[in-house]
Amino acid sequence: MSAVVDLLARLLNTADRRALARALVDRLGPGNRNKAFRRVHALVDDGACPPDLAERLLQAFPEDREALSIAIEQTRAERVAQRHAAMKALFRPHLFIRTERSRPRQITMFGLSGGVDRWLKLPLPEDIAERGTGVQRRLVREAVEAHAAECGEGRPVFSMGRTVGYLYRPRYEQSYAVSLDGRIVSGDQGLVNEPQSGVSIG
Structure with a gap:
């Protein structure tokens, strides 16, 4: 469980993922509930918390804003580390x-x-x-x-x-x-982010 989901589960007093998702959607307030459910499930399941969702969470829990902000940043760092570990394993x-x-x-x-x-x-x-x-x-x-x-x-x-x-x-x-003639023309530039590609059908 990610840091942000762990904190939200404690704030809403539930460890059940479905109950947590429903409680979060209710707490986030008016809007497209179907979209909210998709995004909240992505958060609960994988820790996915894009900036606009993070801001809505901070607004929904004003009394816990500081702790929630720290948990969100921890979760983002965790996800980056997990992504790099997965890419390194496949490299x-x-x-x-x-x-x-x-x-x-x-x-x-x-x-x-x-x-x-x-x-x-x-x-x-x-x-x-x-x-x-x-x-x-x-x-x-x-x-x-x-x-x-x-x-x-x-x-x-x-x-x-x-x-x-x-x-x-x-x-x-x-x-x-x-270079185009096959010469190595620089020192080590460290880790680089190469583009990725994939296709999903359906």
């Missing part, structure tokens, strides 16, 4: 392809055809971070050369325009800028 070394467009021209087709993982990531050996610097540089250069040979002039990426550079990601917390 595999790769080159991220930087393109002239930040968003696909055809978002749906981009997602359906494989999205970021297919079009913007070039896989590298799982143990590349454990290898010597010279070996890493060679493997990065070879991956860039293979990508250039596959894509042709301008190295176009489906729906994203031309390639303008690369980002070498040997570990989740590490990133290095890579």
Whole structure:
């Protein structure tokens, strides 16, 4: 249970999730109850508390505003940490392809055809971070050369325009800028937020 939900359960004197959700919707006051139920259930189940919902909660519990504000920030920090832990567990070394467009021209087709993982990531050996610097540089250069040979002039990426550079990601917390000719041209830039993509049907 997240910090904010734990506090709300104590304030409303109920540990039952359904009862807590109903009590919160009633406490939030007039409005679209169906929408309120969806958002409150997301809060109770996952700790999701966007800024507008957070503000409504603070207004609904004026006598506990300070404690609630602290719990909301704790919950946001928890969710960020959980998200990073999940992404780190799934991380595999790769080159991220930087393109002239930040968003696909055809978002749906981009997602359906494989999205970021297919079009913007070039896989590298799982143990590349454990290898010597010279070996890493060679493997990065070879991956860039293979990508250039596959894509042709301008190295176009489906729906994203031309390639303008690369980002070498040997570990989740590490990133290095890579030029179009495959040279690592920066020191460690740390953790970067790469775009994600997915498609849901139904």
